[in-house]
Amino acid sequence: MGKDKQFSWRNWGLILELIVGGSIFFWAISRPQSNPPKITPVMTLQKSPSALSAEVELTQIAIHATPTPLPSPTAWAIATATTEIDVTPRIIYTTNPFTGLQLSDTELLERKPLLVKLLNWPRSVRPFSQINQADVVFEYYTGGQTNQLLALFYSQAADSVGPLGPGRLVDARLTQHYKADLVVSTVDTMVRGVFENSLAERVFYQGFTDCPGICTQPVDQGGLTYANTTAIRNIAETDRLQSGTPQFKVLPFSVTINKWDDVATRFSYLYADFSVMDWRYSSETGRYHLWQEVEEEDGNLQLEPSYDSDGSPVAFENLIFIMANYIEYNTSTYDINLREGDPNQLAILLRDGKLTYGTWFSETATDPFSFYVEGKPYTLKPGRSWITISSTISRPERVAEGEWDLVFKLR
Structure with missing residues (x-):
């Protein structure tokens, strides 16, 4: 009896605690909140109901996007350098680049120019032979108030051009400028050294080039020396090292002149x-x-x-006078700085x-x-x-x- 009474009081105490605790809980949740808790918003990829500029929208999407994993430390692939393309115009010529005249035989343009040295002094060696068949003629001072000539043959052939003259220093320069072969009579030691160093396989000398390439008259006929351009070209093609066919830009030509001084x-x-x-x-x-x-x-x-x-x-x-610096070694030896x-x-x-x-x-x-x-x-x-x-x-x-x-x- 005593034990049953003690148990009943304990049960009533537990029930009372539950009733009081529940009352407090319901009172707390029903009371008005003066300071509601702050909630951190979560950005989603859904558009905001307020208007955003395209730039701001993209920026915010980027900020909250899932980070992309960093790439592994593999070296960047290096692109192979693009081959440079030569855009220099390549003209298929039907025009002589030195005269501006049309050529019916385009094979003439597939050969090297030939420069032939000509004498103009003493007066007894005149007249010239076949100089009018040259495309271009160069003239320069050689000492003693006299001159010599260098005739460029390209589109026409000459079977007896002359009289042949000795090689000079500037002949090497002009031969290089015009990518030509050179025909001379003789040379001194200095000039020969220059020719051997700069014009290997490109010079034809009297006494070392058989006739009909280079031919000398009998003394009783004048003893002058002449060159056959066709024969020289044949020797060059068969006996000399060939460097390929040079290409030249056509100089500007016009049948009329509109302005002069x-x-x-x-x-x-x-x-x-x-x-x-x-x-x-x-x-x-x-x-x-x-x-x-x-x-x-x-x-x-x-x-x-x-x-x-x-x-x-x-x-x-055409007559052309160009001004250049002459270099004097002695009264008969000159070079020209071009x-x-x-x-x-x-x-x-x-x-x-x-x-x-x-x-x-x-x-x-x-x-x-x-x-x-x-x-x-x-x-x-x-x-x-x-x-x-x-x-x-x-x-x-x-x-x-x-x-x-x-x-x-x-x-």
Whole structure:
């Protein structure tokens, strides 16, 4: 009885605690909240009901996006360098790059130019033989108030061009500029050394090249030496190391001239009063005709027209005088600094009886000369060109209307 009574009181106590605890709980949850708990929002990829700019929206998506695992430390693949493409224009020529004239036989353009050294002194070696078949002729001072010539044959053949002259230092430079082979009579020790170092397999000498390549007349016929360009080319193809066919850019040509500085129907180039290259323009032929001094029986000098050995007048469509630095080793040995890469070298350009002041330029030691007026290419007249290398201190002088003198000065 006593134990049952004790158990009942304990049960009633437990029931009372449950009733009081429940009452407190219901009172707590039903009481108004003056400070509601803060809830950190969770950003999802759903669009916000408020308007966001596209930039802000993308930024927030990026911030809360699942991080991308970092890549493993594998080295980046290195792309192979792209092969550079040569965009230099490649012209399939039907035009002679040196004369601007059309060629019916394009195979002529698949060969190297041939430079042949010509004598102009003493007067007894004149006239020239087949010089009119050259595409370009170079003239320069060689000492003693005299000159020599270097004729470039490209589109035409000559079976007896001459009289053949000795090699000079500047011949090596011009041969390199025009990617040519060279024909000379003889050379001195200095020049031979230069030729052997810079023109290996490209020079043909008298006495070392059999006739019909290089032939010398009997003494009773003058004893002069002449070259056959076709025979020389055949020897080059069969006996010499070939370096491939050079390609040349066609110089700008035009049948008309629209701008010039002065009239020049006569232009005299004087090494001395006894050594004159006098050019006179003919409106009938459209060319400048060469006159040279001739000694009369009484010893007086008279200017007379120069003729090729076939009787045709020596005449060219373009006359070009370029100013360059002569280097004097002695009174008969000269070199010329052609200053490759210098676009500001002076030139006098003549065609159609018109004179134009310009500049000349060669980009490298293996590029032909080009000509400019006020920075723009000068347009040559279609035809052949005679290029005289004068000195930097020589200046033209107008002596009469349309007539000019240019005296060569070395110092």
